[in-house]
Amino acid sequence: MAATMQQRMIAVGVALLLAALPLSTHAFSTPSVAFARQIAPTTALSAGFGGGDKSADSSKKKKKKEAKLKPKQQWDRYIDFKKDTKVRVAVKPTAAEEWLEVGRVKSKNNQYTAIAVARQRAIIAEHAKRLYPMKVSAKIQVEWAYFDDDKDDWAVVDKAVLTSDDVPAGVEKLIGFEGRPDPGTGFYCIYDDGRLRQDGRGEKA
Numbered sequence: 001m002a003a004t005m006q007q008r009m010i011a012v013g014v015a016l017l018l019a020a021l022p023l024s025t026h027a028f029s030t031p032s033v034a035f036a037r038q039i040a041p042t043t044a045l046s047a048g049f050g051g052g053d054k055s056a057d058s059s060k061k062k063k064k065k066e067a068k069l070k071p072k073q074q075w076d077r078y079i080d081f082k083k084d085t086k087v088r089v090a091v092k093p094t095a096a097e098e099w100l101e102v103g104r105v106k107s108k109n110n111q112y113t114a115i116a117v118a119r120q121r122a123i124i125a126e127h128a129k130r131l132y133p134m135k136v137s138a139k140i141q142v143e144w145a146y147f148d149d150d151k152d153d154w155a156v157v158d159k160a161v162l163t164s165d166d167v168p169a170g171v172e173k174l175i176g177f178e179g180r181p182d183p184g185t186g187f188y189c190i191y192d193d194g195r196l197r198q199d200g201r202g203e204k205a
Contacts, residue, residue, distance in 0.1 A: 034088075066162075069172055071123050075188065078176025081106040082084050088147040089177070090154060091128045093140050099154050100135060102128045103179035103188070104147065115167055116175035117144050117157040127179040130187060 084106045090099040102124050105116040117124070121144050128136045136142060145154040161167075168174065179188040181196055191198045 006103065026077065029030060063144075067172070069120060069123055071127075071177075071187070073121055074172070074175070074177045076176070078104075078106050078178045079165075081176060083097060084108065085110050087116075088176075089117055089124055090145050091125060091136060091142040091149070092145070093135065094144055096135070098189060100128060100132050101180065102131060103177060105178075106176050108174040110174055112167075112171060113146055114155075114157050114161050115171060116177070117146050118159045118161050119172055119175060120177045121157075121159060123177055124179075127182070130182045130185050131180060 002074055012190045039045045048175065065125070068205045086104040086106055088101055089103055089105050090101045105120065107116045124144060125136070125142055128142065146157065148154075148155040179196065181187075183196060184187060
């Protein structure tokens with residue numbers, strides 16, 4: 001009788017233990033799921049603010065790249081401005097004092113002299129390397145300038161002038177450049193009866 005009573009008590013204890021196990025598992029799993037749901041929106045918002053804002057800022061900072069100008073095309077445009085004033089242009093290594101004359105620029109109605117120098121600075125610098133190979137090279141930083149007749153001196157041009165609101169769209173069509181003749185490469189050379197002309201293409205000095 002005592003043994004039977006003991007077996008019943010053991011059976012009841014096991015049943016109670018088994019009944020309690022699911023409740024225990026559910027009690028631990030529920031908070032975990034709730035916590036995951038709480039932190040998920042926070043993570044998504046962080047990614048949205050971080051990634052979205054940075055990409056927007058970077059796109060605003062991107063500047064439109066200048067189209068590369070062709071020497072021959074700008075020379076043709078220079079000639080087209082027959083009634084406009086030709087202005088001498090030069091470069092100077094930043095560590096030097098002497099200005100090296102490279103050629104001349106023109107602009108429609110004489111309105112964009114500084115812009116003509118800045119926008120065509122690459123063409124001007126490249127021609128300077130041909131004319132003055134011992135003084136100008138790709139490794140040497142140079143400055144650009146045009147000759148101001150009113151001040152009788154060279155006026156330095158900063159490329160920042162191209163960021164001005166005064167620069168019209170397609171300004172490269174309103175300016176031109178003619179370099180000094182370089183017999184060594186044939187650039188800007190015009191021959192008349194076998195003799196090199198020094199007065200430029202189609203105009204007198």
